Amino acid sequence: MLTQNLGYPRIGGQRELKKVCENYWAGKTGLQNVLTVGKNIRQENWQLQKEAGIDIIPSNDFSYYDHVLDHSLLFGAIPKRYHDVIQKKGNAETDLYFAMARGYQKDGLDIVAMEMTKWFDTNYHYIVPEFYKDQQFKLFSTKIIDEFYEAKQLGIITKPVLIGPVSYLLLGKEKEAGFQRIDLLKNLLPVYIDILNKLKSFGMEWVQFDEPFLSMDLSEKEQQAFINTYKQLRKEFPFLKIVLATYFESLGDNTALAASLPVNVLHIDLVRAPQQLNEIIGQLPEKTILSLGIVDGRNIWKNNFDQSLAVIQQVKEKLGPERVWIAPSCSLIHSPCDLNNEKNEKVLTAEIKQWLSFAKQKISEVVLLKNLSEDNSGIGNQHKLAENRLINEARRSSALIHNPSVKQRVINMTEKDHKRISSFQTRKQLQQQLLNLPLFATTTIGSFPQTAEVRSWRAQFKKGSLTISEYNQLIEEETSKAVKWQEEIELDVLVHGEFERNDMVEYFGEQLAGFTFTQNGWVQSYGSRCVKPPIIYGDVSRPEAMTVKWSAYAQSLTSKWMKGMLTGPVTILQWSFVRNDQPRSETCTQIALAIRDEVCDLEVAGIKIIQIDEPAIREGLPLRKKDWEIYLEWAVKAFRISASGVQDNTQIHTHMCYSEFNDIISAIANMDADVITIETSRSQMELLDVFADFKYPNDIGPGVYDIHSPRIPKREEMTHLLKKAQAVIPDSQLWVNPDCGLKTRGWDETKKALIEMVSAAKEMRETVQTALSV
Incomplete structure (x- = not known):
């Protein structure tokens, strides 16, 4: 043996x-x-x-x-587009390799990844x-x-x-x-x-x-x-x-x-x-x-x-x-x-x-x-x-694992706990009356660059060399700068930047009961991107509000709408190391109830646009189609539990990236998010076809540039992608946004790219207005 x-x-x-x-x-x-x-x-x-x-x-x-x-x-x-990279003198095979992975924007070349x-x-x-x-x-x-x-x-x-x-x-x-x-x-x-x-x-x-x-x-x-x-x-x-x-x-x-x-x-x-x-x-x-x-x-x-x-x-x-x-x-x-x-x-x-x-x-x-x-x-x-x-x-x-009150809350749920009050069409009218957003509304997916300086503040705070008041002051200043800059470039829906957050799952896990963490439990997500998944060892609950403070602070700085940013229950489940002593569906429902509490608290605090990211919902799909129905039933239900505690005029967004949606489009529609933002730029809007064929009823933000590549897209490139989207999705349903969060990018490239993105959205509005006036 x-x-x-x-x-x-x-x-x-x-x-x-x-x-x-x-x-x-x-x-x-x-x-x-x-x-x-x-x-x-x-x-x-x-x-x-x-x-x-x-x-x-x-x-x-x-x-x-x-x-x-x-x-x-x-x-x-x-x-073939990389053959010019091969021809450039001095480029090693490794440079070609990285160009294929990350794109290439130097030596007079501009090649997408x-x-x-x-x-x-x-x-x-x-x-x-x-x-x-x-x-x-x-x-x-x-x-x-x-x-x-x-x-x-x-x-x-x-x-x-x-x-x-x-x-x-x-x-x-x-x-x-x-x-x-x-x-x-x-x-x-x-x-x-x-x-x-x-x-x-x-x-x-x-x-x-x-x-x-x-x-x-x-x-x-x-x-x-x-x-x-x-x-x-x-x-x-x-x-x-x-x-x-x-x-x-x-x-x-x-x-x-x-x-x-x-x-x-x-x-x-x-x-x-x-x-x-x-x-x-x-x-x-x-x-x-x-x-x-x-x-x-x-x-x-x-x-x-x-x-x-x-x-x-x-x-x-x-x-x-x-x-x-x-x-x-x-x-x-x-x-x-x-x-x-x-x-x-x-x-x-x-x-x-x-x-x-x-x-x-x-x-x-x-x-x-x-x-x-x-x-x-x-x-x-x-x-x-x-x-x-x-x-x-x-x-x-172990007594650490079991919480009877959490188990009882799951048992006590009813059907109304996973349904919005009204249909999307009714909600959309009420949301537009309140939010008054333009066609091709612009936003970002949530995070802004986590510079070495921002990360050093967090490290110093953990080591005790920064007090809580000193740390909060630094985060407030960084948030304020980000809000002001978004206003200057005329983004329509702002985000606070998430400078206080380490990782989109770890940050929430640190504040939820039933989670623990590691110092060095890193695993590769893609390329050089490593994540440190939380460990779910017991029943999950939310002892207190997790994001309300920073979202409310950011909203107080602007008259524009500030988007609250949360990670959804399926993604928290998928991107954690999950306990193996009970079904994953039970753990996911517990997380969904914790996120629901946070969504409701954000609404009470005046945050009327709330994004619940679910990039992992497609990832969690079983490999065999015969097993899909059971998974999708509990995964979609978990999202709806997290999103359905708010009033009709509160707009719920979700975000998904790097997934093929063709086979589960009806399940995505059943999630009933008011707006879904998705990755489409690397596939040149190919992923949008299924949303068009299905006649997806809710609003869609197709990503117009790839944030995982350091190259800076031009306005014309994004306008071209938006016109491809416009050909299959009605104007009234389209939002404009990057593919994903901007945490891993630098500020210089982020600013240049978003300025181009806003310009592309304005051009699209002008084109529509011109067509209507003829």
């Missing part, structure tokens, strides 16, 4: 990669420093896994920005491959080969990780009509074969193909593509040891397909889909090894060894120990690096800390489960098993 790992966090224990990349983009350090930091992280990860006792260690799981983008570069799937979207149902974002008819591929980057050789030089023969050919194509988008991207398989497979041949020449023994789409609904053509792909790979490499990794869901009706593929090891996710075990065992070919994804790669709770050992023993009895591997459920990039970095008990108490396990600890859990299942009854192992039992029982019975 062997152990394997599917992937390890690549940000570094202290976010070293984030820091060096951002310094490089800012021109504060050289490329060589970026490469050195990356090398150090890779080698530390390999050594850590080797010393822990992992038998099969991955390589090519490291990435400077995104592993899907790595593959696009690897295969030469580089959109590639589209970004969510990685299945996680909060990780990947760069979407772009595909064209008859597209050709070639080996463009040698990263995977270089990293395998690098590990070999350390005495570690790794298992290179590749996104499988079928999943890679399905992750992308056709950028022109007349073909299906899966048809490009015949052009792509020769590059995979070339890569494998080169890796074999360096001594590769194992290779891992990630095929997460085997856990998705597949067409017959896609199913056949899997069969053809792995049949051809096996023909080319009859003795290559192949690990086929699936995760995030059960194989379901693809079980027979997956079991039939000519691979040596099939990995399944038994954390997210334990019900699939018996079916896959019954269909697994005689010699195929089953890798049990039994340690949770996406959450932070300590493994229950007794439960895991029972599963391992069951599989060993049916398959034999030589056909069983033990592994995390998926790549550990979704887990923080190391629980040992949590040293402040004022932040994370010892009682709760003992319940947790981060990436480094999960690696140890995998190895310990192997030792325990092999009847290694050494005193140390038996002591750890006894300790694990005590910790899991302590968590189950």
Whole structure:
């Protein structure tokens, strides 16, 4: 019986990669420093896994920005607009890579970034491959080969990780009509074969193909593509040891397909889909090894060894120990690096800390489960098993977890708690009478740049070097400047800027009962963007108002309307590490009631426009369509609970980004937000088509520029996008806004971009007025 790992966090224990990349983009350090930091992280990860006792260690799981983008570069799937970047003298391959991820606006070039979207149902974002008819591929980057050789030089023969050919194509988008991207398989497979041949020449023994789409609904053509792909790979490499990794869901009706593929090891996710075990065992070919994804790669709770050992023993009895591997459920990039970095008990108490396990600890859990299942009854192992039992029982019975009043409030809810008083059309008339907003009303999504200075105030306040009054004074001054500047450029609906907030989920979690936090529990969201998800360990409630003070203060500074900014219950759930001892729907309802209390308090304080962000509602959708209805029912209900305690003339906004809405548009309409703002600029308003086809009844703010790229869009560019929106959505329903919050941008680019945006909105109004006067 062997152990394997599917992937390890690549940000570094202290976010070293984030820091060096951002310094490089800012021109504060050289490329060589970026490469050195990356090398150090890779080698530390390999050594850590080797010393822990992992038998099969991955390589090519490291990435400077995104592993899907790595593959696009690897295969030469580089959109034509970036070819000028390649031609610029002095540009390294890394600069091309970052240009594809972030856009490029220098050397006389102005190139938009590639589209970004969510990685299945996680909060990780990947760069979407772009595909064209008859597209050709070639080996463009040698990263995977270089990293395998690098590990070999350390005495570690790794298992290179590749996104499988079928999943890679399905992750992308056709950028022109007349073909299906899966048809490009015949052009792509020769590059995979070339890569494998080169890796074999360096001594590769194992290779891992990630095929997460085997856990998705597949067409017959896609199913056949899997069969053809792995049949051809096996023909080319009859003795290559192949690990086929699936995760995030059960194989379901693809079980027979997956079991039939000519691979040596099939990995399944038994954390997210334990019900699939018996079916896959019954269909697994005689010699195929089953890798049990039994340690949770996406959450932070300590493994229950007794439960895991029972599963391992069951599989060993049916398959034999030589056909069983033990592994995390998926790549550990979704887990923080190391629980040992949590040293402040004022932040994370010892009682709760003992319940947790981060990436480094999960690696140890995998190895310990192997030792325990092999009847290694050494005193140390038996002591750890006894300790694990005590910790899991302590968590189950802890008084910290249960709040009877919260549970009773959920039980007492009625239907009116998740319905607005009147229909949208009635509300819209009342809201327009009160708010008196123009056509193409302008606003932002909420946050303004969190400069190093603003972040330093928060750090000083936490350390005690700033008093509460000193800190509040600084935040008041920053808020006042932001409000004044928004008035100067004539934005229609203002925001206070959120300078007092660290993260859109963490800020709320810090003020809600049932949440706890870490100092260094960072995980990668996209590129250099790292988040520190809260940990929901118990029943959730709101002890006191969370945002009213700063929203009311900002409103007092202006005669324009100030928008209150909240994070919605589904997003707080999705972007937290959630307790696993009750259904997620119950936890989400508890959060929704807490947010409802805040919404009502904002209204009482005079805030008549309130945004409840739900960027994660699409992300939380189950991977299998048969499971969608149940999820959407409780997720939409949770949003409506949070939004339905106000009067008709209070306008409720929501925001969603980097998601495909086509299949759930009716559920989004059922959320019944007065205004929805969405990401559309990277897709060139493509996402709006579904809102037009569906005849979405409420107001829409399609994002007119991409805030995740440092480039500054021109007014003409935004006007062009607004005219595309105008072609499918009535003028009376359109708002004008950026794609997302501006927290990660600098003030210079933010100001220039928003001035252009306001100018674009004014041009649109003038065009409409001119047309009406003719």
